[in-house]
Amino acid sequence: MAEPRSWRDGAVRLTTLPLIAIFGAFFLVPLVMTAVLSFQGTQYYRLVWTWDLKIWRDVFSQWHYWSIMLRTLSMACICTALCILIALPVAYALVTRLKDWADHVTLLIVFAFLTDAVLKTFGWVLFLDRSGVLNGMLEGLGFGKAALDVLFSPFATMIGMVYSLLPYAIFTIALSMARIDRDLVLAAYDSGASRWRTLREVTLPLARPGIVAGAVLVFVLSLGVFLEPRVMGGGTSPMAAELIRQSFETRVNWPLGAALTLVVIVIGALSLALFGGLALGAGRRARA
Amino acid sequence: MRKRGLIDFLLPASVVVVLVFFYIPIATLVLFSFTSSRFLSWPIPGFSLRWYGELLADRNFWAALTNSAVLAAVATVLATTLGILGAFAWMRWRFRCQRAFQVLTFAPLLFPQLLLGVVMLLWFSVLAGWLNTSPGLWSAVIGHVVYITPFAIVIVSVQMYGFDTSLEQAAEDAGASRWQVLSQVTLPLLWPGIFSALIFAFLLSWGNFYITYSLSGSARTLPTYVFSGIAVGSSPIYPALATLTFAPALVLIVIVDVMRRRAARRRAGA
Known part of the structure; x- marks a missing residue:
């Protein structure tokens, strides 16, 4: 389908040069500048x-910087693990069980995903607050006042992170599961494999590229969360993004902010390269 | 048929639980927008539309709404146009360094948004210094375009996957010019994808907080207006604002779904 063309071809130039200009000028150049700035x-x-x-x-x-970076990394790891664990059964159910409903469910998730993040975190605050909906309901059930006082804690931050990043995991995993050849699964059943064994030895290995891709995406994006620790965590346990914002705005130390930004970008890029390679390798092995 | 076990109950249940989870904050906001009290605590003492009135009387809200609309409109058109170009370059041809081109145009999607915003802010401050202005809506537009274009490329590319080039060939054989083929055959066939990309881009830009927050200078859009508002003190006007913006977004997404389904049916029929 893809036809080989040279760079001298007018259509290739027309479609690539505007993008190269914009992404070069406003994505590559800023990255280089950030690197330069960190040496000033x-x-x-x-x-x-x-x-x-x-x-x-x-x-x-x-x-101080080490501790915030380590906290960011451990929060990102926990968030990734939770997202994958929740997304696996959901994606599996969407693809194999709920065919008639899958479109509607997807639509509902997309709508929630595209809603203004500030409003969503504010909604969580109102829900989790000491005098919020959750505690009001628990009190109604006889649990006493402010039974679950979780707002403004790392736990609340984690709820917010999983909330905003879970759609990425669900969609990447569902996509890779939908592409699994149904006949392979049926063949496993026919040869007497139990459902659990089929899941473990056929479905999960074949869905691995999607699982790894989802995990990497969630991990990298969770390195940069800012709203959730600020609004839901109450700023009690700042993460890397908060530190970066402070060094730019409060301390007006641009070189420091640039260096910290680069640290996060490098961590993200390394995990992408590592696990991206892993996902590709797994995909190739699964196809072979 | 295998006998139904616990798993047949648990799997659909997990979907229901996740949907409830996704709609907890959204439902909470809608609920609180109708409160008669000025305090956002449960239970709600009574229902009223008072906070909608207060919101509509707030001049800052209208300014933020205008900024959001302008920003989203411009960014949507630019990002979708670039997305169409990018999808052609990704899918239709093979050329040297195509991999590098794909990485460059996809990378912003893999960036934590705040970092993307910060990195661009550094550059825009320099640019603004040279041009003797300061970052404002113009820099936010560029930021949104860089962030949203990869999404648009992916959405249009999905539509382009499995594209039947023999239709273009037939039009060319029938004597159509290159431009006619593009405007009367190729683009109409890609339209469902382009349309989804437009809506997706609009909503991504409309709801974007991180990039606007970094790049828009003193101009406020709805998300940054809410952010600075709740930092000072919560008020029921923000749930009212949320409820007002949910309705049109929901309509847009349902339209996309109907379009996509109709296109799928047409393809299945053909």
Whole structure:
């Protein structure tokens, strides 16, 4: 279907050059600039062109930054695990059991996904608050006042993160499960495999590219969450994005902000490269 | 048929639980938008439409609404146009360095949005210094385009997957010019995908907080208006705003679904 063409072809130029110009000028150039900026310094809230490694030494030597980075990483790992665990049965049910309803369910998830994130986190605050809907209902059931006081804790942050990233996991896994050849599953049944064994030895391995892709996507995006720790976590346990925002806005230390941004980007890129390769390899092996 | 076990109950139940989970905050907002009290606590003392009135009387709300509409309209048109171009370059041909092109045009989707915004802000501050302006809606438009275009490319590419090029060939053989083939055969066939991309892009831009927050300078859109509002103190006007914006979004998404289904039926019939 894809026809080989050269760069001299007018249509190829017409379709690629505008995109290259925009993504080059407003995506690549800013990335390079961030890298350059991280080697400069500040004095009296002003940028000084020093070209040294001072900021990088600070970033790696101060426990404060390490602790926030480690918290970000562990929150991202927990969030990824939860999203995959929840998404697996949901995607499986959508693809194999609920064929007539799958479209409507997908539509409902897409609508929730596309709704303004600020409003959604605010909705969670109203629900989880000490005097919110959840505690009001629990009180009605006889559990006493403010039975579940979870708002403004890392637990609430985690609810918010899973909430906003779960659709990515559901859609990538459902997509890879929908492409599994139904005959392979039926063949496994015919040769006497139990349902559990078929799931474990046929369906899950074949869906692995989707599972890995979903996990990487959730992990990388969860490194940058800001609204959830701020609004639902109450700012009590800041994560990397909050630290970056503070170094730009409150401390007006742009080189520091640039260096911290790069740390997160590099962690994300490394996990993408690592697991992306894994997903591709798994896909190739599954097809072979 | 195998006998029905616990699993046949658990799997559909997991879908129901997840849907409830997704709609908890949304339902909470709708509920609180009709409260008569100024405090957002449960149980609601009585129902009223008072907060809708207060919201509509707030001049900042109208300014934010206008900004959101302008930003989303411009970003949608640009991102979808680029998305169509990108989908052609992704799917129709093979050329040298195509992999690199695909990575470049897909990468922003893999970026945490706040970081994308911050990185672009650094560059826009420099640019604005040279051009003697400051970041504002214009930089937010560019930010939204960079963030949303990869989504548009993916959506149009999905429509392009399995595209029957023999139809174009037939039109060309019948003497149609390249432009006629494009406008009368190719684009109409891709229309369901383009339409979904338009709606998706609009809603992504409309609800975007992170990139607007980093790049829009002092201009406020609805999400940043709500963010700065709830930072100062919660008020029932925000649930009212949420409920007002849910309705049109829901209508748009249902339209997309109906279109997609009709296109699928036509394809199955053909």
